Amino acid sequence: MARSALLESLRNQAARDAQAVRESARAEAEHHRAELAAALEQERLRMDEAVAAEIARVEARGVAEAEHTARATSASATVALAERLLQLARLELPQLCARDRELLFDALAGELPACRWQCVRVNPADAILAQKRFPDATIETDLGISSGMEVVGEDGRIAVSNTLETRLAMAWPDLLPGLIAELTTQQRAHGTAA
Secondary structure (H helix, E strand, O other): OHHHHHHHHHHHHHHHHHHHHHHHHHHHHHHHHHHHHHHHHHHHHHHHHHHHHHHHHHHHHHHHHHHHHHHHHHHHHHHHHHHHHHHHHHHHHHHHOOOOHHHHHHHHHHOOOOOOEEEEEEOHHHHHHHHHHOOOOEEEEOOOOOOEEEEEEHHHOEEEEEEHHHHHHHHHHHHHHHHHHHHHHHHHHHOOOO
C-alpha cells in the first residue's frame, strides 16, 4: 500500500508540477504576447507617424508646385495682358491727334530744345506742318509716327523723339499697374475673365 500511495503521491506531485509548468508557460507566453502586442502597437504608431509625415511632405510639395505654377501662369497672363493693353493703347494714339492736329504738333514741337534741326521725321499728315516749323531741315515721313516728331541736329550728335509713341512708351510703366488693377476690379465685380 505504501507503494501505491507513494505512486499516487508522485502522480499527484507530477500533475501539480506539470500544471505549474503549464501555467508558467502560459503566463510567460501571455507576457511575450503582451510585449509583442505593445511592440507591434509602438511600430504601428511609428509607421502612422512616418506615413503622416510623408503625406504632409508630399502635400506640401504639391501645394508649393501648384502655387509656383499658379504664379507662373498669372505672370504669363499678366505679361500677355500688358502686351495687349499696349497694342490697344498704340491703336488709340491716332485718335488723340484727330481733333486738332496742328495744335498738337505745335505743342510737341514747342517742347523741343533750341537747336538747328537738320532732319525731322513726322507722320505724312504732318509733313506740311513740319516744313513750316523746320524750314531748314530735311523732312522725312514715317507712318509709324501718329503725331509728333523725331529730330536730329548737330550732325547727328543730338537726337530727340517727341512722338506720341515715345510718350506712351515712357509713361507705360506708370500707366500699366493702374490699368491692370482697374481691369482686375472690373473682372471681380462682373465675375468675368480678364
